[in-house]
Amino acid sequence: xxxxxxxxxxxxxxxxxxxxxxxxxxxxxxxxxxxxxxxxxxxxxxxxxxxxxxxxxxxxxxxxxxxxxxxxxxxxxxxxxxxxxxxxxxxxxxxxxxxxxxxxxxxxxxxxxxxxxxxxxxxxxxxxxxxxxxxxxxxxxxxxxxxxxxxxxxxxxxxxxxxxxxxxxxxxxxxxxxxxxxxxxxxxxxxxxxxxxxx
Amino acid sequence: xxxxxxxxxxxxxxxxxxxxxxxxxxxxxxxxxxxxxxxxxxxxxxxxxxxxxxxxxxxxxxxxxxxxxxxxxxxxxxxxxxxxxxxxxxxxxxxxxxxxxxxxxxxxxxxxxxxxxxxxxxxxxxxxxxxxxxxxxxxxxxxxxxxxxxxxxxxxxxxxxxxxxxxxxxxxxxxxxxxxxxxxxxxxxxxxxxxxxxx
Numbered sequence: 001x002x003x004x005x006x007x008x009x010x011x012x013x014x015x016x017x018x019x020x021x022x023x024x025x026x027x028x029x030x031x032x033x034x035x036x037x038x039x040x041x042x043x044x045x046x047x048x049x050x051x052x053x054x055x056x057x058x059x060x061x062x063x064x065x066x067x068x069x070x071x072x073x074x075x076x077x078x079x080x081x082x083x084x085x086x087x088x089x090x091x092x093x094x095x096x097x098x099x100x101x102x103x104x105x106x107x108x109x110x111x112x113x114x115x116x117x118x119x120x121x122x123x124x125x126x127x128x129x130x131x132x133x134x135x136x137x138x139x140x141x142x143x144x145x146x147x148x149x150x151x152x153x154x155x156x157x158x159x160x161x162x163x164x165x166x167x168x169x170x171x172x173x174x175x176x177x178x179x180x181x182x183x184x185x186x187x188x189x190x191x192x193x194x195x196x197x198x199x
Numbered sequence: 200x201x202x203x204x205x206x207x208x209x210x211x212x213x214x215x216x217x218x219x220x221x222x223x224x225x226x227x228x229x230x231x232x233x234x235x236x237x238x239x240x241x242x243x244x245x246x247x248x249x250x251x252x253x254x255x256x257x258x259x260x261x262x263x264x265x266x267x268x269x270x271x272x273x274x275x276x277x278x279x280x281x282x283x284x285x286x287x288x289x290x291x292x293x294x295x296x297x298x299x300x301x302x303x304x305x306x307x308x309x310x311x312x313x314x315x316x317x318x319x320x321x322x323x324x325x326x327x328x329x330x331x332x333x334x335x336x337x338x339x340x341x342x343x344x345x346x347x348x349x350x351x352x353x354x355x356x357x358x359x360x361x362x363x364x365x366x367x368x369x370x371x372x373x374x375x376x377x378x379x380x381x382x383x384x385x386x387x388x389x390x391x392x393x394x395x396x397x398x
Contacts, residue, residue, distance in 0.1 A: 005265055011250040014243050018231045025219070027289070032217045033247050034254060034263070041251040044213050045244035048232050051210040052240040055233055064233070066204055090226070 008034070060131065062107045062124045064089045072105060079103045084141045085128065085157065087111050087150060091143065103141075106131065111149035112156055120156060128157070132164060139167040146173060207233070259330065261306045261323045263288045271304060278302045283340040284327065284356065286310050286349060290342065302340075305330065310348035311355055319355060327356070331363060338366040345372060 008030055015026035033041060057063070058070035065071075072078055072092075082103030086092055092105050110123040131137065140161055144150035158168040173191035175184045184192070207229055214225035232240060256262070257269035264270075271277060271291075281302030285291055291304050307322040330336065339360055343349035357367040372390035374383050383391070 005254055005263055007246075007250045007253040007265065008263065011246045014246045018228050020224070020227060028219060029217050030250065031289070033250055036251065038251065041247055045247040047206075047210045047213045048240055048244040048247075051206045051229065051232055052235065052237065054206040055204055064204055064207065066206065090230070 057107075061105050062109060062127055063092050063105055077102075080136060081138045082141065083128070083131065083137055083139075084143050085154075086143045087145055087153070091145075095143065108144070108153065111144055111147070111153040113149040113152075123153070125157060125160070129160065132161065132166060137166060139169060142168060142170045146171075256306075260304050261308060261326055262291050262304055276301075279335060280337045281340065282327075282330065282336055282338075283342050284353075285342045286344055286352070290344075294342065307343070307352065310343055310346070310352040312348040312351075322352070324356060324359070328359065331360065331365060336365060338368060341367060341369045345370075 011030040011033060012023075012026045015021055015029045016023060018026075021029075033044065036044065054066055055064050056066070056068075058065040058073055059068050060073040061070060063070045063072070067074075079102050083106050084095060084101060084103055085106045085108060086095070087108050087110060089107055092107060095101050095105075106124070106128045108123040108125065108128075110118055112118060112120055112123065128140075132140075140157070142154035142157060144153045154170055158170075161168050172195055173188065174195055175181060175188060175192045181189070210229040210232060211222075211225045214220055214228045215222060217225075220228075232243065235243065253265055254263050255265070255267075257264040257272055258267050259272040260269060262269045262271070266273075278301050282305050283294060283300060283302055284305045284307060285294070286307050286309060288306055291306060294300050294304075305323070305327045307324065307327075309317055309322040311317060311319055311322065327339075331339075339356070341353035341356060343352045353369055357369075360367050371394055372387065373394055374380060374387060374391045380388070
């Protein structure tokens with residue numbers, strides 16, 4: 001606003017701090033808030049506080065949870081001999097949507113990235129190693145992102161785990177289903193050729 | 200989340216209700232909130248409540264204000280014989296940025312749009328007419344948006360004001376400065392030709 005309304009400017013600034021939200025979007029969101037009824041605004045503010053206080057990390061897999069343990073770690077129906085390691089809680093949700101995987105998860109909350117000063121100690125690798133101590137886990141699937149950082153993290157963890165006699169696997173690379181080969185990048189296509197299977 | 204965290208889902212829903220915010224962006228914003236410190240989350244929630252309770256409408260021009268009157272209506276330096284009518288408080292900010300206009304404003308908070316059930320009584324036209332009763336205003340500039348609704352609103356108001364002996368003007372239409380003629384649409388170009396001036 002040209003009028004220097006401190007309360008409005010403060011709200012716009014709050015929205016603008018969110019990664020990927022530009023000034024115009026932040027302004028639009030602030031105006032949305034002004035248009036709410038008093039109860040709606042209170043609910044909105046309450047949702048922020050609630051989410052922040054209620055949601056913790058699962059003591060076992062570090063995924064988000066409202067209790068000590070997340071529903072997957074609590075479940076007796078899941079295969080406890082296999083752990084899928086992901087970078088982010090959203091990745092757990094993505095894999096769960098496939099309904100193909102019945103093991104446990106481990107959320108690293110990041111990937112090793114020396115450029116951003118994130119080393120092995122800044123992500124939940126210690127917690128993963130601790131889970132493997134009792135020998136119940138036979139396989140760890142590395143499902144970190146197919147980026148330089150995700151690759152490096154997968155390599156780092158696999159080197160730690162192999163001496164422990166645990167099978168370490170990696171998600172398959174290849175062309176995405178439904179995509180057009182013409183638009184696949186060279187690296188993906190190279191990996192798809194390397195990983196080809198007999199039909 | 201696949202895990203049905205009610206508090207997180209509620210926060211995502213809150214963000215998703217904002218016009219123009221999709222599910223992915225809402226999710227990203229909710230995760231941003233989870234990553235805040237407790238104080239930051241409290242500040243964020245507080246900013247929503249503050250903006251909502253502190254910001255009212257100016258009693259005269261209906262622009263946003265923290266006091267009874269907005270700074271422009273309070274100012275003694277502004278020319279009180281001319282009123283610029285806009286649809287939205289953001290339009291006031293846009294015109295103020297030009298530093299070219301020294302009159303007053305009137306914010307309609309919308310435009311007449313029968314399709315959306317918005318008639319003349321749903322926007323601040325009555326308030327505008329009331330401001331003109333004392334005869335101090337000589338000119339009203341219609342700066343509603345160059346859309347069908349903005350046009351209709353400008354026409355409607357100008358028909359109300361002309362019998363009162365007030366000059367009603369409209370912002371000039373034409374090609375935007377710095378734009379490429381090739382990409383101007385036909386309607387804009389037609390208006391630009393119609394409104395040409397001798398140089």
